[in-house]
Amino acid sequence: MGALVGHRSEDLDGLLCGWVNRGLAMGEGMLFLGQLDANVVALDIKTGTEVWKTPIEDWRNGYGITSAPLYFDGIVYSGITGGEFGVRGRLTALDAKTGKIVWRWYTLPGPGEFGADTWPAGTDHSMRGGATIWNTPALDPELGLIYFVTGNCGPDFDGSMREGDNLFCASIVALKAKTGEYAWHFQEVHHDIWDYDAVSPVVLFDTVINGQPRKGIAEAGKTGWVYILDRTNGKPLIGIEEKAVPQEPRQKTAKTQPYPVGDAVVPQCAQPFGDYEKAGCVFEPFWEEPVLVEPGVSGGTGWSPMPYSPDTGYFYVPGTIRTGAFVRYSGIYKHGQRYVAGSFASPIGSPMAGTFTAIASTTNRVAWQHQTPYRLGGSGGSMATAGGLVLRGEPDGNLVAVNAKDGAVLWKFQTGFGADAPAITYEIDGEQYIAIASGGNALQGSAYGDAVWAFSLKGQVNPLWPPPTLARVAGPGGPLAEGVAKVNIGFNNSEYTYFPARTKIKAGTTVTFTNVGDIPHTATAYQQGNWDTGALAKGETKEITFSEPGNYYYICTPHPWMYGQVIVE
Numbered sequence: 118m119g120a121l122v123g124h125r126s127e128d129l130d131g132l133l134c135g136w137v138n139r140g141l142a143m144g145e146g147m148l149f150l151g152q153l154d155a156n157v158v159a160l161d162i163k164t165g166t167e168v169w170k171t172p173i174e175d176w177r178n179g180y181g182i183t184s185a186p187l188y189f190d191g192i193v194y195s196g197i198t199g200g201e202f203g204v205r206g207r208l209t210a211l212d213a214k215t216g217k218i219v220w221r222w223y224t225l226p227g228p229g230e231f232g233a234d235t236w237p238a239g240t241d242h243s244m245r246g247g248a249t250i251w252n253t254p255a256l257d258p259e260l261g262l263i264y265f266v267t268g269n270c271g272p273d274f275d276g277s278m279r280e281g282d283n284l285f286c287a288s289i290v291a292l293k294a295k296t297g298e299y300a301w302h303f304q305e306v307h308h309d310i311w312d313y314d315a316v317s318p319v320v321l322f323d324t325v326i327n328g329q330p331r332k333g334i335a336e337a338g339k340t341g342w343v344y345i346l347d348r349t350n351g352k353p354l355i356g357i358e359e360k361a362v363p364q365e366p367r368q369k370t371a372k373t374q375p376y377p378v379g380d381a382v383v384p385q386c387a388q389p390f391g392d393y394e395k396a397g398c399v400f401e402p403f404w405e406e407p408v409l410v411e412p413g414v415s416g417g418t419g420w421s422p423m424p425y426s427p428d429t430g431y432f433y434v435p436g437t438i439r440t441g442a443f444v445r446y447s448g449i450y451k452h453g454q455r456y457v458a459g460s461f462a463s464p465i466g467s468p469m470a471g472t473f474t475a476i477a478s479t480t481n482r483v484a485w486q487h488q489t490p491y492r493l494g495g496s497g498g499s500m501a502t503a504g505g506l507v508l509r510g511e512p513d514g515n516l517v518a519v520n521a522k523d524g525a526v527l528w529k530f531q532t533g534f535g536a537d538a539p540a541i542t543y544e545i546d547g548e549q550y551i552a553i554a555s556g557g558n559a560l561q562g563s564a565y566g567d568a569v570w571a572f573s574l575k576g577q578v579n580p581l582w583p584p585p586t587l588a589r590v591a592g593p594g595g596p597l598a599e600g601v602a603k604v605n606i607g608f609n610n611s612e613y614t615y616f617p618a619r620t621k622i623k624a625g626t627t628v629t630f631t632n633v634g635d636i637p638h639t640a641t642a643y644q645q646g647n648w649d650t651g652a653l654a655k656g657e658t659k660e661i662t663f664s665e666p667g668n669y670y671y672i673c674t675p676h677p678w679m680y681g682q683v684i685v686e
C-alpha cells in the first residue's frame with residue numbers, strides 16, 4: 118500500500134510493540150488506515166490510490182499508530198501510540214474529505230487544564246506521561262459522544278516523580294464527537310505503576326437494570342475486571358468501590374483504587390515462585406527489589422476485544438493468567454527514545470494460561486468460564502452471533518464455536534496457524550459465512566501463517582495439521598534472530614534488556630556480548646550450561662563459544678529479571 122516510503126523500515130523496528138496494525142475504517146468511498154510512522158492515510162477503495170495523507174505526529178518523537186481508525190459522519194478519528202517513549206497521548210479528528218485536522222484532544226492535561234492538579238505542580242511530567250490510545254474508539258450517534266480508553270502512565274513502573282492520580286492514564290474517556298469537548302471520564306487505575314493500560318476496545322450496549330432501560334459502556338481491563346458504566350455520564354452502572362490499597366511512599370502510590378463489584382476473570386494474586394521474596398495481589402506496590410504481582414503486565418485483558426450478546430446479556434471476556442516480577446529503576450528521559458523505568462518480566466518457568474469467561478452484564482458476575490492452556494487476553498477476541506454462538510480463534514490454531522448460553526463447545530476447526538484474530542460473519546445471496554485470518558501473533562508466541570479461512574454450511578476444505586504446541590511457561594520472548602552472533606546489552610535506551618533477546622546459531626559459533634548500556638551487566642547461564650560473561654562495564658565485550666547443541670537461557674546476575682536465550686543447533 119505504499120506505506121512507509123521515505124524512511125528505512127528498520128528505523129521503526131525499535132518503536133512500539135512491533136509491526137502491528139489492527140485494521141482499517143471505511144467511508145465515502147475511501148479506506149482509512151493509521152501507519153506505524155504516525156500518518157493517517159486515505160485510499161480510494163476501488164483503485165487503492167492515495168487520496169490524502171496526514172502526519173498526526175512525527176514518528177521520530179516516539180509516536181506511531183497501530184489502531185484502526187473510526188469513520189463517522191465526515192470525520193476520521195485516530196488514536197496514537199508511544200506510551201513507552203515519553204509521549205503525550207491524544208485523539209485526533211480529521212476531515213474525511215481533505216485529511217485536515219479538525220481537532221485534537223490531549224489525554225494529558227496542560228498547565229491549568231482540567232486534570233492538571235493530578236500531576237505535580239510546576240513540572241512537565243504530564244507532557245510525557247503516555248496515556249496513549251491503542252484501540253479504536255466507539256461512537257453513540259444519538260448522544261453525540263465518542264468513547265475510547267487510554268494506556269499506561271509514563272514512565273512505566275516508576276511513579277516517584279509524578280505524585281497524583283495522573284489523569285487521564287488508564288481511563289475510559291467520553292468526548293463530544295463533533296468538537297472534541299470533554300464529556301466525562303472514569304479512571305480504572307489511579308497513578309498507574311503496573312502498566313495496567315486500558316487497551317481492549319470499549320463496548321456500547323443497552324440493557325435493563327432494576328426495570329430501568331440503561332445505556333451502558335463496558336471495558337475489560339488488564340486488572341482482570343470488567344468496568345461497566347452508564348455511557349451518558351460515566352457513573353458505574355453496577356457499582357465500583359474505592360478501596361484502600363497497600364502503600365509504597367517512594368512510588369507515591371494512590372491511597373485507594375477502584376474495585377468493581379462482581380467477579381474478576383483471572384486470578385488476582387501471584388503465587389510464590391523461585392527465589393522471589395514477595396508475591397502480591399493486584400495493586401501490590403514495589404520498589405527496587407522485584408515483587409511478583411498478578412495480573413502481570415500482559416495479564417487480564419489486553420488488546421483482545423470482548424463482544425456482547427444482546428440475547429444472553431453476557432460479555433465474552435478473553436483473559437491471560439500471567440505473573441510479572443515488577444521492579445523500578447531509574448529511567449532517564451531522552452527525546453524520542455524508550456522511557457521505561459522498570460521491568461515486569463515473567464520469571465522463566467512461571468506458568469502462563471488463559472480464561473474465556475461469560476460475564477453477566479447486569480451483575481458483573483461469572484455465568485460460565487473456560488480455562489485454556491494458553492493466554493487469550495492479548496489474542497484475537499471473539500464474536501457473538503444472533504444464532505446463539507460465540508466463535509473464538511485460539512493461539513493453538515483452532516477456530517472454536519461454543520454455545521453462547523452455557524459455553525458448551527459445539528465445533529472446532531484447525532486452521533494450521535495461530536488463529537489470533539477475531540472471527541467475522543457476513544452474508545452473500547442468503548448464505549451465511551464465517552471467516553477468520555489465521556496469521557499468528559508474536560506476543561502470544563503462536564505460529565506465524567498467512568491464511569484466511571471462510572466457512573459455510575457447504576464448506577468442504579479439510580483442516581490443516583496443528584502448529585507446534587505453545588509454551589505453557591514464561592521465557593524470553595520476541596522474534597528469534599536466526600544466525601545472529603552479536604548480543605547488545607542495554608540497547609536503545611533500554612538499560613535492562615538483551616537485544617536480540619533470542620538468537621539461534623550453529624554449534625561452534627562464538628557469540629559476542631557487548632554492554633552498550635550505562636551500568637555493569639552480565640550474561641550468566643541459567644539452569645543449563647555453565648558459562649558467564651562476568652560483569653561487563655559500559656563498552657566492554659566478552660565472547661562465549663557454544664559448542665554443544667541445546668537451549669541456553671541466561672540472566673543478568675545483578676538484575677535477574679533480565680533474560681535471554683541462545684538456541685544452538
Ligand SMILES: [Cu+2]
Nearest residue numbers: 638639673676
Ligand atoms: Cu544487568
